[in-house]
Amino acid sequence: MLTLAANFPDGSGYVLAAYLVFAALLLVYLGITAYRLLGLEKRLTKLTEEVDGLERQRAHDATASEHEEEVKLS
Amino acid sequence: MTAAGPRPPRTTPTRTAVAALLRKELLLERRVPQVLPAMALFSVVTFVVFRFALDTTSVEGRTASGVLWVTLLFAAMLGAGRLFVADHEEGGIDALLLAPVDRTALLIAKAITFVAFLALVEVVAVPVFVVLLLEPGLSIADVGRLALVLLLADIGIAVIGTLFGALAIQTRARDLILPLMALPLLVPVVIMAAKATAPVLAVTGSGAPGGRYLAVLCLYDLVFGLLAYAVFDFLLDD
Amino acid sequence: MYSAKLRTLALATVITLTGAFVLAAYYAPIEADQGFSQKIFYVHVPMAIVALGGFVWGGIQGLLYLRTRDPKHDMRSYVAIHMSVILGIGVLVTGGIWARSAWGVWFEWREATLVSFLIVFLLYCTYQPLRFSITDPEKQSRYAAVFAVTAGTFVPLNFIAVRLANPFIHPRVLNNTTGGALPTDMKIPFYLALIGMTLLFVTLSRVEMTHKLTRGRVRGLERRLERLQGESDPAGLPARSAAPQVMA
Numbered sequence A: 001m002l003t004l005a006a007n008f009p010d011g012s013g014y015v016l017a018a019y020l021v022f023a024a025l026l027l028v029y030l031g032i033t034a035y036r037l038l039g040l041e042k043r044l045t046k047l048t049e050e051v052d053g054l055e056r057q058r059a060h061d062a063t064a065s066e067h068e069e070e071v072k073l074s
Numbered sequence B: 001m002t003a004a005g006p007r008p009p010r011t012t013p014t015r016t017a018v019a020a021l022l023r024k025e026l027l028l029e030r031r032v033p034q035v036l037p038a039m040a041l042f043s044v045v046t047f048v049v050f051r052f053a054l055d056t057t058s059v060e061g062r063t064a065s066g067v068l069w070v071t072l073l074f075a076a077m078l079g080a081g082r083l084f085v086a087d088h089e090e091g092g093i094d095a096l097l098l099a100p101v102d103r104t105a106l107l108i109a110k111a112i113t114f115v116a117f118l119a120l121v122e123v124v125a126v127p128v129f130v131v132l133l134l135e136p137g138l139s140i141a142d143v144g145r146l147a148l149v150l151l152l153a154d155i156g157i158a159v160i161g162t163l164f165g166a167l168a169i170q171t172r173a174r175d176l177i178l179p180l181m182a183l184p185l186l187v188p189v190v191i192m193a194a195k196a197t198a199p200v201l202a203v204t205g206s207g208a209p210g211g212r213y214l215a216v217l218c219l220y221d222l223v224f225g226l227l228a229y230a231v232f233d234f235l236l237d238d
Numbered sequence C: 001m002y003s004a005k006l007r008t009l010a011l012a013t014v015i016t017l018t019g020a021f022v023l024a025a026y027y028a029p030i031e032a033d034q035g036f037s038q039k040i041f042y043v044h045v046p047m048a049i050v051a052l053g054g055f056v057w058g059g060i061q062g063l064l065y066l067r068t069r070d071p072k073h074d075m076r077s078y079v080a081i082h083m084s085v086i087l088g089i090g091v092l093v094t095g096g097i098w099a100r101s102a103w104g105v106w107f108e109w110r111e112a113t114l115v116s117f118l119i120v121f122l123l124y125c126t127y128q129p130l131r132f133s134i135t136d137p138e139k140q141s142r143y144a145a146v147f148a149v150t151a152g153t154f155v156p157l158n159f160i161a162v163r164l165a166n167p168f169i170h171p172r173v174l175n176n177t178t179g180g181a182l183p184t185d186m187k188i189p190f191y192l193a194l195i196g197m198t199l200l201f202v203t204l205s206r207v208e209m210t211h212k213l214t215r216g217r218v219r220g221l222e223r224r225l226e227r228l229q230g231e232s233d234p235a236g237l238p239a240r241s242a243a244p245q246v247m248a
Helices: A001-008 A012-073 B014-031 B035-053 B061-082 B085-090 B092-098 B104-132 B139-170 B176-198 B211-235 C002-026 C034-070 C073-104 C112-124 C127-132 C135-165 C173-179 C184-232 C242-247
Strands: none
Touching: A001 B104, A012 C034, B014 B104, B035 B061, B035 B104, B061 B085, B061 B104, B061 B176, B061 C173, B085 B092, B092 B104, B104 B139, B104 B211, B139 B176, B139 C135, B176 B211, B176 C112, B176 C127, B176 C135, B176 C184, B211 C135, C002 C034, C002 C112, C002 C184, C034 C112, C034 C135, C034 C184, C073 C112, C073 C127, C073 C135, C073 C184, C112 C135, C112 C173, C127 C135
16 A cells, blocks of 8 residues: 555545545454444453352252251151 | 114214214414414414514515524424314323224324414414515415415324324423324424425515425325324324 | 364454454555555555444334344344444544544535534433433333434434535545445455454444343343342241151
8 A cells, every 4th residue: 555655646545544434444343343342341250250150059059958868867 | 874884883973973073173362362372472483583683674585484484393393283282181082082982083183283274373373474574565376376385284293293292292202202193293293384484485476385395285285194193193193 | 162262253253353454554555645544544444434324223122122033133223333333432432543543634614525424423411311211111211212213213314414504625535435436455454354343333232232141041040049148038928947847
């Protein structure tokens, strides 16, 4: 692009600017998409943690009740 | 007694429903004049604003046409915003949905009401405009030409105003969103109407409005009239 | 499920668009009338055509939604209009740059295509605010579809009206695209760029839809988990917990 600009000085700045606008638009879109993906990832991490917590609690509850049953039986 | 038909016998014909709805609208406006005085007053105030904003005591030709159409269009936006307010607040639409009538009767009645309102406003606003601002004055032939353009433009404005008035009434930001949607949609109407009106209001020998502008206005009215007829049903809740 | 298709699409987009722009830079001849700045044509015009096509496509999908009430069509209509508005910003900015280089002004009111595009763009700018101002999701889809259908019809009609408004003062390259008077060595990069831009539109639409669907699923999972936690929460609903039931 730069060599082109040197070869055709008339109006090449405008051409470069127009294509840069297109590139910038794509980049901004990409950036927003990446940002939203980050938010989604955060929510998924929180979800995973909550599921882990739930599972741990269930396991704990189950062992506790088993223990209680054992106490009752004995 | 022709009960042997596929359609239920107790359906009111659309024409009767439209007539009844029209009577209701006009009665409402006659009992408690709300929309019409506001639209007319707004038009006159806008002419005064234009006199000072343009810093001129008289206009002609294209400027005159522009002043007239901007004023009428914004007055129409004012009216379109109020078109469904009473029905929405008093439950008139629900009552209509319960009645055994075709729903598009409401669209037709509202659009005719709106055209009538616009025409009545213009009956006040155009003479005021001629007296206050228009330089050349209007001959009888000019009045006829202007009336034709006004009528064609009014139909387009009324169709869009009714359709988007019904759409905007359900939104939270109805007064904000209606002109934002309707004004770009009405730009072709303004283009054609202003183009057609400019020679009529010109100081140097008034001319007839260009036929193709009127033709496009007709096309616009037809296309959006049919479209509104097709999609209006979906704007009413079941 | 989406990823394989998306990867192919994205790859095709990158190859086609890059190829088209390289061809536009090195293969396409310098236009005699406008010189080098005519090269803006290869990014501006495809973008405009795809954006307008996207608006009309959004209207068609809106119509399909009204007929079938399938949320899929509402989603497609929404995404098409969303992407077209984004492309529309690019069209207006590149158009302004082109007008500046060719005629010395940032906006040319006598250029009917540019003016029509501005009007259409302004109209579609209200699509998002409209959706946001309707709370009920079903109603939102329905009303947005009505808007999309009306605005989609408006696009061609508006072009006729604006074209009639003024006689042509600048019958430049833009008119050649429809007349087919473009020389072959300009046609090839142009149509390639058009295909590339369409592919870009499709790719980004897919990305957008995938994102929306994924977000919906995450939201659904969050709600389900909340319900589960509510059930197992001993302070909230003690009787439903597993351990006390065994005790009883």
